[in-house]
Amino acid sequence: MTGGSRGLGYAMAEGLHEAGAEVALIASNENNLKKAAEKLGAQGAKAHYVAADLGQAEALEDVYEKALELLGGRLDILVNGAGVQYRCKAENFPKDRWQAVLDINLNAVFTLSQLAGRTMLAQGSGKIINVASMTSFFGSEMIPAYAASKGGVMQLTKALSNEWAARGVNVNAIAPGYMATELTGDMKEKNPGQYEEITNRIPAHRWGKPEDLKGTVIFLASRASDYVSGAIIPVDGGYLGK
Numbered sequence: 001m002t003g004g005s006r007g008l009g010y011a012m013a014e015g016l017h018e019a020g021a022e023v024a025l026i027a028s029n030e031n032n033l034k035k036a037a038e039k040l041g042a043q044g045a046k047a048h049y050v051a052a053d054l055g056q057a058e059a060l061e062d063v064y065e066k067a068l069e070l071l072g073g074r075l076d077i078l079v080n081g082a083g084v085q086y087r088c089k090a091e092n093f094p095k096d097r098w099q100a101v102l103d104i105n106l107n108a109v110f111t112l113s114q115l116a117g118r119t120m121l122a123q124g125s126g127k128i129i130n131v132a133s134m135t136s137f138f139g140s141e142m143i144p145a146y147a148a149s150k151g152g153v154m155q156l157t158k159a160l161s162n163e164w165a166a167r168g169v170n171v172n173a174i175a176p177g178y179m180a181t182e183l184t185g186d187m188k189e190k191n192p193g194q195y196e197e198i199t200n201r202i203p204a205h206r207w208g209k210p211e212d213l214k215g216t217v218i219f220l221a222s223r224a225s226d227y228v229s230g231a232i233i234p235v236d237g238g239y240l241g242k
């Protein structure tokens, strides 16, 4: 589980633990990771962690091997949950930020899926769950790198599914709507007009909570979804339907 130290990733890890999974959390901040693993551990989970910067392409194989070893050499579920966002007008968007967002949100997702795919294909089974976004479907504004990366995650999900579904490996994505986490937390203060506009547009008339993803991630990780592959499932309070 990448991005498992906080926010949506932590809630998804908690959901999978509640359904009986042993988890390995991968994220950037060691302190947060330790706390998250301890919190899960206190609830009875077998929870491990590996601190790593997923933007460092050359480190990914090592990170994957460490996590796999902690899990005893078998991997049934990979959740690619880590992600970053950088807001800036497109005409001023810095190249280094573009690269960093694409490296973390898309390139690391491919490399970790490829590594997990090899393990799962050899096992004959596995579930890869990517975290897409509403911006997989539309471009939004001020977040061109994020939108490009999440559009890429959606297409990558389908491309991997096409190659691996017949060999027992399901690849799907969850597309969260507007969720209240640290990633989005400053909008309420910094741009209250936009925050209210979004809230009014959500049919459920509230922002999502991290726990709202638990049911979908458990479904996609379980045998109940064995015939679901290449799907992008919105968990968005109805936002896309409006």
Ligand SMILES: NC(=O)c1ccc[n+]([C@@H]2O[C@H](COP(=O)([O-])OP(=O)(O)OC[C@H]3O[C@@H](n4cnc5c(N)ncnc54)[C@H](O)[C@@H]3O)[C@@H](O)[C@H]2O)c1
Pocket (backbone or CB within 6 Å): 002, 003, 004, 005, 006, 007, 008, 009, 026, 027, 028, 029, 052, 053, 054, 055, 080, 081, 082, 083, 084, 104, 131, 132, 133, 134, 175, 176, 177, 178, 179, 180, 181, 182, 183, 184
């Ligand atoms: N919050 C939302 O409204 C929303 C909506 C749609 C999609 N998402 C996606 O859901 C995922 C989780 O978002 P969140 O809101 O919980 O964000 P968050 O900022 O609360 O958590 C992000 C997680 O990613 C990890 N991470 C970030 N950069 C990393 C790096 N370089 N190396 C390793 N780990 C790194 C962090 O350690 C953290 O665990 C992201 O992929 C995000 O794009 C969020």
